[in-house]
Amino acid sequence: MAMAGLLAGCGSGAGGSDGGTITAYVYGDDAVKVQQAAVDTFNKTSKVKVKLVSVPGTDYVNKLRSAMGSPSAPDVFFNWGGGSIKPYVDSKDLVDLTSTVKNDATLKDGFLPSIMTAGGLGGKIYGVPMRGMQPVMLFYNKSLFAEHKIEPPKTWEDLQTAIKTFKEAGITPFALGGSDKWPELMWMEYLLDRIGGPEVFKKIQDGDTEGWGDPAVLKTAQTVKELIDDGAFGKNFNSVDYGNGGAPTLLNKGKAAMHLMGSWEYSTQLGKAPEFAKKDLGWTAFPTVAGGVGDPANVVGNPTNYWSVNARTKHKDAAIDFLKTMASKTYAQALVDNGDVPTTSNAASMLSGSPNPQFATDQYDMVQKAPSFTLSWDQALEAQYATPLLTEISKLFAGKTTPEQFVAAMKAAK
Numbered sequence: 001m002a003m004a005g006l007l008a009g010c011g012s013g014a015g016g017s018d019g020g021t022i023t024a025y026v027y028g029d030d031a032v033k034v035q036q037a038a039v040d041t042f043n044k045t046s047k048v049k050v051k052l053v054s055v056p057g058t059d060y061v062n063k064l065r066s067a068m069g070s071p072s073a074p075d076v077f078f079n080w081g082g083g084s085i086k087p088y089v090d091s092k093d094l095v096d097l098t099s100t101v102k103n104d105a106t107l108k109d110g111f112l113p114s115i116m117t118a119g120g121l122g123g124k125i126y127g128v129p130m131r132g133m134q135p136v137m138l139f140y141n142k143s144l145f146a147e148h149k150i151e152p153p154k155t156w157e158d159l160q161t162a163i164k165t166f167k168e169a170g171i172t173p174f175a176l177g178g179s180d181k182w183p184e185l186m187w188m189e190y191l192l193d194r195i196g197g198p199e200v201f202k203k204i205q206d207g208d209t210e211g212w213g214d215p216a217v218l219k220t221a222q223t224v225k226e227l228i229d230d231g232a233f234g235k236n237f238n239s240v241d242y243g244n245g246g247a248p249t250l251l252n253k254g255k256a257a258m259h260l261m262g263s264w265e266y267s268t269q270l271g272k273a274p275e276f277a278k279k280d281l282g283w284t285a286f287p288t289v290a291g292g293v294g295d296p297a298n299v300v301g302n303p304t305n306y307w308s309v310n311a312r313t314k315h316k317d318a319a320i321d322f323l324k325t326m327a328s329k330t331y332a333q334a335l336v337d338n339g340d341v342p343t344t345s346n347a348a349s350m351l352s353g354s355p356n357p358q359f360a361t362d363q364y365d366m367v368q369k370a371p372s373f374t375l376s377w378d379q380a381l382e383a384q385y386a387t388p389l390l391t392e393i394s395k396l397f398a399g400k401t402t403p404e405q406f407v408a409a410m411k412a413a414k
Contacts, residue, residue, distance in 0.1 A: 019046075019047030019048045019049070019318075020047075020048045020049070020314065020315050020318070021048065021049050021050070021051050022048055022049070022050045022051065022075040022076060022313065022315050022318060022319050022322065023051050023053055023074045023075050023076070024039070024050050024051065024052050024053065024074060024075065024076040024077065024078075024307070024322070025053050025055055025060075025063075025064060025067070025074040025076070025077040025078055026052055026053065026054055026055070026077075026078045027054075027055065027057055027060050027078045027305070028054040028055050028056045028057055028060070029057055030338075031131060031338060031340070032052075032054050033338075034131075034331075034334045034335055034338055034340075035052060035130070036052055037334055038325055038326070038331050038334070039051075039052045039322075041325070041330070042321075042322050042325055046318060046321065046322075047318075048315045048318035050076075050322055053074065060078075061084075064077055064079075065087075068088060068093060068310070073093075073310055073312065074310060075309065075310050075313040075314075075315060075319055076307050076308070076309055076310070076313075076319050076322065076323070077307070077308055077310070078130070078305055078306070078307065079127060079305065079306055079307075079308055080119075080302065080305060080306070080375070080379040081118060081119025081120065081121075081126075081127050081303070081305075081306050081375060081379070081380075082118075082119065082121065082205060082375040082379055082380035082381070083205070083379060083380045083381040083382045083383075083385075083386065084379055085121065085126055085127070085308060086121060086382050087382065088308070089121050089122075089126060092311060093310060093311055093312070094126045094308050094309065094310065094311055095126070095308070095309040095310070095311050095313075095316060095319075095320075096124055096125070096126065097125045097126060097127070097128065097309070097320075098120075098124045098125045100320060101116065101125050101128075104324070106324045106327050107128065107323070107324060107327065109345060110324075110326075110327025110344055110345055110346075111128075111129050111327065111343050111344055111345060112343050112344075112345060112367060112368055114299075114303070114367065114368075114370045114371070114372060114373040115129050115133065115303045115304055115343040115367065115373060116129070117373075118303035118373040118374070118375050119303060119304070119306045119375070121205075121206075122206060126306075126308050127306025127307060127308045128306060128307050128323040128324075128326055128327075129303075129304045129305070129306055129326060129343040129344075130304070130305055130306060130307045130323075130326045131304050131305040131335065131340060132304060132335050132338075132339075132340025132341050132342060132343070133263070133301075133302075133303060133304050133340075133341050133342075133343050133363065133364070133367050134262045134263050134264060134301050134302040134303075134304070135262070135263055135299040135300070135301040135303075135363060135366055135367055135370075135373070136186045136189070136190065136260060136261065136262050136263075136286070136299070136300050136301040137260075137261070137262075137263055137265070137283045137284070137285070137286075137363070137366070138152070138153075138258060138259075138260055138283065138284050138285065138286055138287075139251065139258065139259045139260075139261055139265050139266075139269075139281060139282065139283050140152050140251075140257060140258045140259070140281075140282045140283070140284070141251055141252075141254060141256075141257050141258070141280055141281070141282070142279075142280045142281070142282040143254070143280045144166070144171065144254055144257045145257070145282070148165050148166070148169060150162055150165055152282060152284040153284075153287045154284075154287055154288065155287050155288050155290070156287055156288065156289045156290050157290070158287060159287050160230075162257065162258070163227075163230055163231070163232050166257045167230075167231055171254070171255065171256065171257050172233065172234035172250060172255060172256040172257070173231070173232045173233070173234075173256070173257055173258060174232050174233050174234075174256060174257070174258050174259065174260065175233075175237075175240070175247040175248070175250040175251045175255075175256035175258070175259040176233040176234075176237040176240065176247060176259075176260075177237075177240050177241045177242030177243070177246055177247040178233070178237040178238040178239070178240055178394070178397055178398070179238060179239055179240060179241045179246075180241050180242045180243055181390045181391075181393065181394045182242075182376075182378060182390065183242050183247065183260075183261065184393050184394065184397045185376065185377055185378060185389075185390065185393055186260050186261070186262075186300070186301075186376075187224060187227070187260060188220055188221075188224065188377070188393055189201075189300040189301075189374060189376065189377055190260070190286040190300055191220040191223050191224065191289065192216055192217060192220040193294045193298050193300055193372070193374055194286065194287075194288060194289040194292040194294040194296070194298075195216045195219050195220055195223070195289055195291075195292040195293070195294060196214060196215075196216025196217070196219075196220070196292070196293060196294065197216075197292075197293045197294040197295070197298075198294065198298060198372040198374050200214045200216050200217065201374055201377065201380070202374075204381070205375075205380045205381065209385075209410070209411055209413060209414075210411065212407055212410035212411045212413075213407065213411055217407055217410075218403055218404065218407050221396060221403030221404075221406045221407065222403045223289075224396060224397065224403070225396070225402075225403055228397060228399065233397075234256070237397075238397070238398050242261075245268075245272055247259060247261075248261075248265065248268050248269055248272055248273075249272065249273075251269070251281075252269055252272065252273035252276040252277075252280075252281075260286070262301055262302065263301070263341070263363050266281065266283075266356065266359050267339060267355075269281050270355070283359065283362065285297075285299075285366060286299075286300075295371050295372065297366075297369050297370055297371060298370055298371060298372045298373070298374070299366060299367060299370045299372075299373050299374075300373070300374040300375075300376065301373070301374075301375075301376060302375065302376055302379065303343070303367075303373045303375060304343045307322075307323050307326065309323070326344075327344055327345075327346075329346055329350075331344075332344045332346060332347050332350060333350055333353075336350045336351060336353055336354050336360070337353070339354070339355050341354070341360050341363050341364050341367075343367070347364060348361070348364055348365075348368075351364060377389060378390060384413075384414070385413055388409070388410075388413045389410065389413070392406050392409045392410060392413075393406075
């Protein structure tokens with residue numbers, strides 16, 4: 001199927017009575033059925049038809065890269081925004097949607113503002129949201145908190161009290177899948193946002209590696225070292241994974257009290273320990289950090305996934321018409337039915353039908369009220385920076401480098 005798409009070509013089938021065909025690449029997973037239904041609906045009334053090409057997830061980035069450099073490039077394609085599209089923005093392969101969104105009520109008013117800007121680059125919009133939101137949240141074991149008579153942490157002082165309380169009880173304060181590296185990234189992302197505000201990373205994302213020299217970055221790395229030295233993650237977190245269920249199991253078995261993770265943690269727990277997920281899994285926002293300048297309502301994570309339009313498409317108007325259907329109530333409802341929380345402005349009224357309405361509503365409110373939603377650093381940066389970033393963060397957490405060495409290594413990354 002992917003090869004068929006590669007051969008189909010950008011704007012394939014142009015001319016003739018059918019009005020032409022738009023090829024749309026999508027990340028091949030269980031959610032594709034939602035996009036396929038949207039395509040089927042669109043094709044009933046559009047002269048230009050959309051052909052959805054589902055590319056297996058593990059092959060997606062490489063398949064897209066090779067296709068975009070060929071005459072058979074897709075007209076529309078799935079991406080993560082930020083660094084994932086930077087090479088295509090730099091080579092002028094994408095349609096700048098900024099003015100289109102500004103002048104079209106469906107697109108301008110159809111999505112949460114923080115989500116629309118999070119996927120862009122350099123203040124411009126290159127994508128329209130097309131899947132659910134995935135903010136990083138602080139999950140916790142409600143029965144452990146009740147047993148030790150403490151509340152979920154709202155401030156850094158609360159968090160330190162919780163660490164001390166659970167350590168004294170022989171419980172690891174925070175589960176952390178250190179062997180996967182990316183769970184450690186979430187701590188860096190939130191701490192830098194709370195300490196220095198979103199502008200610090202925005203500078204780095206826009207290509208200024210000197211941004212790593214901002215004092216807030218060093219303070220973030222030092223705070224991480226303090227957490228590790230305090231035993232916040234226990235002693236063996238470097239050998240605990242997330243992908244195979246290591247960290248989630250520590251939380252649901254009561255061996256760890258808290259877990260900083262993307263909102264998919266709820267569905268992960270529902271699959272692994274349904275009784276725990278329904279009865280004892282709590283969630284809250286990342287705490288404030290004393291002296292920090294970041295708004296405590298800011299969030300980090302994967303805002304959503306986006307559709308972008310190839311600048312070489314022969315059917316730009318039809319492609320944009322297809323993107324507009326992502327703002328429809330029908331599409332949002334299909335995402336809700338699939339367990340996702342849509343990023344559309346109209347989603348709040350639909351969440352009562354979600355698998356966990358309270359969790360879905362809290363998640364939506366958190367993102368709706370967020371002045372800033374910072375895209376996960378490993379998605380926001382190009383691979384040439386994201387790969388060494390994960391390596392250096394892993395070394396920092398493992399105690400193999402100092403906070404100062406982490407800053408120096410990132411400033412030197414090329």
